[in-house]
Amino acid sequence: MTQLLAYRDKESVAPGEAINFMVSCHGAERYRADIVRLLSPEAGPDAPPYREETVDLPVNGDYPGRVQEIDIGSWAYVPASPVIDALQGFTIQAFIWPTLPGSGSQALLGAWSENEGRGFGLFLNEAGALEGRIGDGNGEIISVSTAHPLLAHHWYLVAMSFDTASNQLQLLQTPVESSSLHADYDRLAETEANLLPAAQGLPFLLAAWHDGPSARQSAAGGIRVSGHFNGKIDAPRLCNRGLNHIEIAMLSEAEIPAELSDSVIAAWDFTRDISSEKVSDISGNGRDGETQNMPARAMTGHNWSGAAMRWQDAPEQYGAIHFHEDDLYDAGWEADFALTVPEGMKSGVYAARLAADEAEFLVPFFVRPAKGRASADIVYLASTATYTVYTNNIGRMRNDWTEVVQGRLTILDDTDLLMLDYPELGLSTYDTHRDGSGVCLASRLRPATNVRPKGRLWNFCADMFIVDWLERSGQAYDVVTDEDLHREGPELLAPYRVLVTGSHPEYHSAEMLDGLEAWLRQGGRMIYMGGNGFYWRIAYHPEKPGLIEVRRAEDGTRAWIAETGEYYHAFTGEYGGMWRRQGRPPNLIAGVGFIAQGFDASSYFRRTEASNDARAGFIFEGIEDEILGDFGVMQGGAAGLELDCHSVRLGTPPHALVVASSEAHSNVVQMVNEEIAVAYGATDGVQNDRVRADMVFFEVPGGGAVFSTGSIAYAGALGHNDFDNNIARLTTNVLTRFLDPEPFMPPA
Amino acid sequence: MQQIDPKRVDLAAEFKAKPFGVHSADLHAVLNLMRRPPLGGRHVLLVSKPHEAWVLAEMDGKPPRPRRLENCVFDSLEAAEWFVFKLRWRELTGAELDIE
Numbered sequence: 001m002t003q004l005l006a007y008r009d010k011e012s013v014a015p016g017e018a019i020n021f022m023v024s025c026h027g028a029e030r031y032r033a034d035i036v037r038l039l040s041p042e043a044g045p046d047a048p049p050y051r052e053e054t055v056d057l058p059v060n061g062d063y064p065g066r067v068q069e070i071d072i073g074s075w076a077y078v079p080a081s082p083v084i085d086a087l088q089g090f091t092i093q094a095f096i097w098p099t100l101p102g103s104g105s106q107a108l109l110g111a112w113s114e115n116e117g118r119g120f121g122l123f124l125n126e127a128g129a130l131e132g133r134i135g136d137g138n139g140e141i142i143s144v145s146t147a148h149p150l151l152a153h154h155w156y157l158v159a160m161s162f163d164t165a166s167n168q169l170q171l172l173q174t175p176v177e178s179s180s181l182h183a184d185y186d187r188l189a190e191t192e193a194n195l196l197p198a199a200q201g202l203p204f205l206l207a208a209w210h211d212g213p214s215a216r217q218s219a220a221g222g223i224r225v226s227g228h229f230n231g232k233i234d235a236p237r238l239c240n241r242g243l244n245h246i247e248i249a250m251l252s253e254a255e256i257p258a259e260l261s262d263s264v265i266a267a268w269d270f271t272r273d274i275s276s277e278k279v280s281d282i283s284g285n286g287r288d289g290e291t292q293n294m295p296a297r298a299m300t301g302h303n304w305s306g307a308a309m310r311w312q313d314a315p316e317q318y319g320a321i322h323f324h325e326d327d328l329y330d331a332g333w334e335a336d337f338a339l340t341v342p343e344g345m346k347s348g349v350y351a352a353r354l355a356a357d358e359a360e361f362l363v364p365f366f367v368r369p370a371k372g373r374a375s376a377d378i379v380y381l382a383s384t385a386t387y388t389v390y391t392n393n394i395g396r397m398r399n400d401w402t403e404v405v406q407g408r409l410t411i412l413d414d415t416d417l418l419m420l421d422y423p424e425l426g427l428s429t430y431d432t433h434r435d436g437s438g439v440c441l442a443s444r445l446r447p448a449t450n451v452r453p454k455g456r457l458w459n460f461c462a463d464m465f466i467v468d469w470l471e472r473s474g475q476a477y478d479v480v481t482d483e484d485l486h487r488e489g490p491e492l493l494a495p496y497r498v499l500v501t502g503s504h505p506e507y508h509s510a511e512m513l514d515g516l517e518a519w520l521r522q523g524g525r526m527i528y529m530g531g532n533g534f535y536w537r538i539a540y541h542p543e544k545p546g547l548i549e550v551r552r553a554e555d556g557t558r559a560w561i562a563e564t565g566e567y568y569h570a571f572t573g574e575y576g577g578m579w580r581r582q583g584r585p586p587n588l589i590a591g592v593g594f595i596a597q598g599f600d601a602s603s604y605f606r607r608t609e610a611s612n613d614a615r616a617g618f619i620f621e622g623i624e625d626e627i628l629g630d631f632g633v634m635q636g637g638a639a640g641l642e643l644d645c646h647s648v649r650l651g652t653p654p655h656a657l658v659v660a661s662s663e664a665h666s667n668v669v670q671m672v673n674e675e676i677a678v679a680y681g682a683t684d685g686v687q688n689d690r691v692r693a694d695m696v697f698f699e700v701p702g703g704g705a706v707f708s709t710g711s712i713a714y715a716g717a718l719g720h721n722d723f724d725n726n727i728a729r730l731t732t733n734v735l736t737r738f739l740d741p742e743p744f745m746p747p748a
Numbered sequence: 749m750q751q752i753d754p755k756r757v758d759l760a761a762e763f764k765a766k767p768f769g770v771h772s773a774d775l776h777a778v779l780n781l782m783r784r785p786p787l788g789g790r791h792v793l794l795v796s797k798p799h800e801a802w803v804l805a806e807m808d809g810k811p812p813r814p815r816r817l818e819n820c821v822f823d824s825l826e827a828a829e830w831f832v833f834k835l836r837w838r839e840l841t842g843a844e845l846d847i848e
């Protein structure tokens with residue numbers, strides 16, 4: 001069976017800029033690539049037809065297929081050095097917090113080549129006990145184990161020392177004292193070893209072992225690794241002789257004791273450079289390394305007391321890096337073709353459409369206008385931060401609770417199933433790692449199975465309903481992305497009078513919110529065309545492109561819950577979690593905020609008395625209906641999936657008008673838990689009238705305005721009856737008035 | 749723990765008439781029993797023709813993958829839900845549902 005996988009190096013490009021496409025083609029010698037403009041989603045017989053237009057470009061054509069591989073799993077790399085090459089006696093030690101002991105052999109630290117059986121390294125063996133190995137590369141390996149499995153989610157000081165005078169290879173496995181009342185003890189083991197480790201040319205690795213050369217040109221050190229460790233490592237050390245137990249304990253302190261300084265070859269301190277990939281050696285020997293595939297940093301260490309919740313307040317207690325076998329930042333593939341966006345290429349939503357035999361794979365991207373060359377009064381803000389954090393959401397088919405929450409059977413197509421065929425595509429921030437910890441980092445530098453105009457009507461695919469409506473409005477529009485807004489702030493939006501969001505703009509950095517807010521104060525008009533927007537705070541990595549951090553902190557509707565003490569982003573030091581918990585509820589900017597979700601059936605809106613207010617007259621021009629949106633392809637109504645409601649207490653401007661509200665939601669539609677201090681049960685759409693979407697309009701001082709639909713399913717109603725319906729009419733009324741330069745004035 | 753009363757065939761009829769949307773409290777309780785582990789999540793629908801035809805599959809193995817079931821092709825999501833409802837009714841009550 002032929003399968004295609006691909007991604008691009010940028011999400012947003014302007015005329016004159018180049019975008020590279022990386023492709024892996026399985027089962028076919030060649031594939032076809034065409035650049036297409038995307039105009040609508042594939043949403044079935046009840047929706048307007050799928051539309052894409054091939055753009056006549058020289059890059060379109062047949063290309064040779066090849067398989068490109070992904071090396072998933074995080075680790076840290078310290079280059080080989082003559083000092084390590086020459087080691088005979090040594091000590092390696094670290095604090096570790098294993099999360100999957102007993103789940104395969106895992107490398108902790110060392111200069112160990114698994115495929116050549118040489119060097120030295122410390123491991124967890126198949127049973128989850130500490131194991132040390134040295135190998136001479138000529139077939140002889142000596143190993144020793146404590147034979148006592150470590151407990152998951154407990155800290156240990158582990159060490160291996162080799163004394164060449166006595167030829168004793170010793171292991172130490174010491175539980176770190178904590179508040180836990182469990183029974184665990186020091187475990188020691190030793191064996192005689194009449195050979196010397198042969199580590200010549202081997203890099204020193206953390207959380208993986210060397211396994212030969214890599215097929216990927218971009219691989220760190222040109223090596224392939226395996227034997228990934230799942231868990232935290234803190235304060236790893238390397239010495240040039242076998243230390244005794246007292247010395248090992250001394251060396252485990254943050255500062256290197258003066259009497260051991262001559263013995264220390266490297267001492268890595270993960271409390272430094274937390275936002276980066278750098279692994280800093282504090283021994284003075286300059287053996288800095290770097291992490292690969294972005295393991296989680298700013299993690300609580302072996303000495304975290306619980307007194308500090310913010311890593312900047314007690315950095316010495318945040319010396320752990322949490323490595324996972326399923327971390328991935330950049331697939332690192334070579335480019336197969338590149339598009340230089342020609343001058344005059346219209347701003348819009350595009351894709352590279354790849355096809356070979358029966359396989360098809362679409363790689364969407366966004367063409368924005370060149371800086372200072374806005375071509376329209378309307379700008380569509382593509383929710384690319386949300387797309388990135390949802391990328392490859394495999395939990396949808398694995399979580400026990402998916403069907404209960406959805407109130408429906410889960411539907412999967414062939415592209416979804418690529419996640420099972422290629423688990424190396426990595427996870428979304430809706431998933432947990434194999435060790436159960438939450439995925440707090442997501443990257444767009446890898447193939448995305450769920451960012452496409454086909455398949456599940458969600459995020460990118462559902463947003464294409466809005467693009468379709470814009471296309472049919474006859475109005476010119478430009479397209480920019482979340483990353484553009486994050487980088488450029490309100491200047492990006494300044495040329496535009498109207499901004500239209502996607503159906504679920506859920507994730508925002510502070511820079512993005514600041515940019516939107518500043519633009520609104522300058523007279524901007526926003527149509528928030530969705531539900532559960534402006535909800536989570538994210539941090540873009542300051543240097544690594546396309547990488548987003550999400551800490552699902554103390555509250556909110558969460559796919560997982562961050563560990564206590566790990567609520568602050570490593571990238572920026574900002575507190576993570578809901579904006580509502582940080583003084584910026586969605587209501588402030590959108591007039592509504594997340595109140596309920598449920599996915600079995602959508603409902604309708606009913607006009608309110610306030611809709612007759614003269615201020616809202618433009619919204620309902622030509623609309624006599626009291627019931628709005630009792631139709632749509634996203635579960636049958638305009639009000640559904642995720643709902644937002646008005647709340648002055650949470651920041652909705654008091655002058656905002658609720659012009660329509662939804663009703664008659666089902667038992668599956670549940671109020672969000674941040675609204676429920678004490679669980680009382682009556683929180684579904686049948687029993688609680690707060691489970692509703694509010695359609696809200698308000699004027700913003702400065703001449704601007706906001707119109708919010710408060711519902712994800714709204715987008716799926718726009719195209720009903722070939723766009724001849726009260727939702728499309730209402731939305732177009734708003735767009736028309738928002739385009740009118742006449743300033744909006746809040747009521748006196 | 750609540751069990752499904754096999755005599756409450758009225759709840760099955762209610763579901764068949766309206767698989768999605770507002771349900772009686774008793775039917776909702778039945779659906780919650782059916783949709784949570786060990787049964788919930790075991791069945792998935794594989795797209796045969798986008799938005800028009802689906803094949804029922806069971807998640808199976810480690811890690812789980814969908815295994816297509818014989819003669820279980822549906823041209824509506826409602827029909828698929830009803831088929832799975834009957835399967836689960838039988839599994840949880842030991843009784844066949846005498847409703848087509």
